């Protein structure tokens with residue numbers, strides 16, 4: 104199974120390393136041709152203004168939107184979540200892909216708390232808290248009908264959502280030693296590929 108990782112800016116190397124550990128083939132996405140044959144897309148953390156600008160510049164926005172609309176699973180982490188959102192507020196909101204029915208606010212935790220770690224209950228990942236690393240993270244302010252919140256901070260702020268096979272987190276699973284979120288995403292991708300007679304992912308760590 105091939106999984107595309109948008110490799111324009113940000114934590115794409117870390118996502119690629121996790122995919123290698125989980126035994127699937129990562130494909131760096133830099134131009135539309137790279138999208139051929141992938142069963143899922145990861146948009147990494149980084150700077151959403153830069154990532155969206157480069158996505159438009161390299162003509163990736165339209166093919167990515169079409170893929171999401173046709174049911175290809177997406178995982179967006181931090182800036183990646185902002186890129187997927189229907190609407191992004193906060194300072195210098197980027198022009199997003201508008202593929203997920205969530206409204207997010209950039210840099211929601213301010214400067215003092217620009218980076219922190221929190222143990223999160225994420226029921227779709229099973230029992231045991233998930234280590235959430237938040238770096239100048241966004242928050243989900245509201246969701247439309249199709250999207251559900253799958254994790255909240257202890258204070259109640261919504262920090263992860265799912266809509267069909269679209270998955271988005273305000274934190275960075277690619278920077279923590281817990282592979283459950285990537286494993287869950289690959290499960291969604293293998294479900295997608297199974298519908299077309301494909302392969303199930305193998306775990307190698």
Ligand code: GLN
Nearest residue numbers: 148149150151181182239
């Ligand atoms: N603050 C960044 C943005 O708005 C996101 C930071 C991150 O991905 N760690 O794009």
